[in-house]
Structures are given as C-alpha cells and as structure tokens.
Amino acid sequence: MAVPSAAIQPRSSIFSRILSRWSESRNALGFGFMLPAAALLLVFLTYPLGLGxxxxxxxxxxxRPGIFIGIENYEYLWSDAVFWLSVFNTLLYTISASILKFALGLWLxxxxxxxxxxxxxxxxxxxxPWVVPTVLSAIAFWWIYDSQFSILSWALQQMGLIDHRINFLGDPENARASVIAANVWRGIP
Known part of the structure; x- marks a missing residue:
C-alpha cells in the first residue's frame, strides 16, 4: 500500500526553523538593515581594541615583532609620574568643562x-559656537591666546587689570584654563 504524498513531510533542520520564525518576525527587516553596520562596527572596534x-x-x-613580557608595561605605566599627570589633566579637563558647560548652558x-x-x-x-567651524574657532582662540599679540592680554591691559602680557598657552596652569575656556565656549548650548 502506498503512503499518500501529503503525509510525507520533509524534515526541517533547526536552522531552517529558526530562519523561518525570524523572517516572520516584525523586526526582521530592521535587524537586516542593522546587520551590516553592526558587522563593520564589530570589525573596526574590536580588532584595534584586541590588538592594543x-x-x-x-x-x-x-x-619588529614583539615578545610577550606580561604586565611589565603596565607596571611601568602605574609607576610613571607623567602618566598620572595626564590622568589628572584629563579628569580635571573633563569634569570642569562638563560642569561649566552645564551651568553656563542652563543659565543662558x-x-x-x-x-x-x-x-x-x-x-x-x-x-x-555651533555655527563656526572648528578650524575657525581654533584660529580665533590662537589669536586670543597668542603669547606676543594676544587680543585678550591687550584688552586687559587697556582696562588696567594687568601690567604685562599673559602667556596663556606657555604656562601649564594658564594653558589648562585657556583650553577649558575654549572648550566651554565651543560646547555651551
């Protein structure tokens, strides 16, 4: 006796069942569009991070290729004073610029x-600041902070607030404040 052909069903694999369920989903098209971008991000972010x-x-x-030395580089880094100075400068810059941008933006x-x-x-x-390109902002602040012909120093001298020109970018303390001020101006609103 012959078995009717309608009763024989091909056995579907797990992969085909998952694929059919996924294609019937409402979000399949969105995931399909996100997949190339996610793959590129994964490649271009994880490879450099892993290599680093x-x-x-x-x-x-x-x-020349390197030889595995373990955590020796990190031991040197943790004992290096320049590393800790850069961490301090980064934290100071980030925290103070963020607080100033928030406070000044809210006030404005x-x-x-x-x-x-x-x-x-x-x-x-x-x-x-949002309309002016970054390069023009950099040139403007270069003129404002120039060690010989600073517009800001000239204006402060004309008002009688200072006696001699200030080297805004030559002194580390002045440079920190000057760079933070330029960053705050650039990111206020």
Whole structure:
C-alpha cells in the first residue's frame, strides 16, 4: 500500500526553523538593515581594541615583532609620574568643562527665556559656537591666546587689570584654563 504524498513531510533542520520564525518576525527587516553596520562596527572596534590589548603585553616596536613580557608595561605605566599627570589633566579637563558647560548652558537658557530686548540677537550669539567651524574657532582662540599679540592680554591691559602680557598657552596652569575656556565656549548650548 502506498503512503499518500501529503503525509510525507520533509524534515526541517533547526536552522531552517529558526530562519523561518525570524523572517516572520516584525523586526526582521530592521535587524537586516542593522546587520551590516553592526558587522563593520564589530570589525573596526574590536580588532584595534584586541590588538592594543595584545601589544600592551608585548615589547613590540615599529618594524619588529614583539615578545610577550606580561604586565611589565603596565607596571611601568602605574609607576610613571607623567602618566598620572595626564590622568589628572584629563579628569580635571573633563569634569570642569562638563560642569561649566552645564551651568553656563542652563543659565543662558533661563536668561534667554525671559522677556528681554534683542532676545533673538542674543540667541544667535549664543548659537554662534555651533555655527563656526572648528578650524575657525581654533584660529580665533590662537589669536586670543597668542603669547606676543594676544587680543585678550591687550584688552586687559587697556582696562588696567594687568601690567604685562599673559602667556596663556606657555604656562601649564594658564594653558589648562585657556583650553577649558575654549572648550566651554565651543560646547555651551
């Protein structure tokens, strides 16, 4: 006796069942569009990160392969004063710039929501850092902070607040404050 062909069903694999369920899902198209970007991010982020971690455990130099030395590089790093100075500068820069941007941005937002004359003009001035390209901002702050022809030093001298020019970028303390001020101006709104 022959078995009817409708009763014989091909056995589906686990992969085909998962694929059929996934294709019936509402989110399949979205995941399909995200997959190439996620793959590129995975390749271009994890490979350099993994290579950096591996090189941290070797004595590799440019042009020659490295030999595995364990945590010797990290022991040197933890005992290096320049490393700790850079950590301090990074934390100081990040924390102070973030707090100043938040506080100044909130203050300007509250101020510009008041009924002030020339409110549109002041809003345009506040948004100016976002309109000006970064290169032009860098050139402007270079003129503002120049050691010989600083516009800021000249203005402070004209007002009688200082006696001699300030070297804004030559002194480490002045340089920190100057760079933070430029960053805060660039990121206020």
């Amino acid at each position: 971690v591996w090189l941290g455990f070797t004595d590799a130099r440019i042009g 937002a509250l101020l510009l929501n008041q009924n002030l004359p020339f409110k549109s003009f002041f809003r345009a001035i506040v948004l100016l």
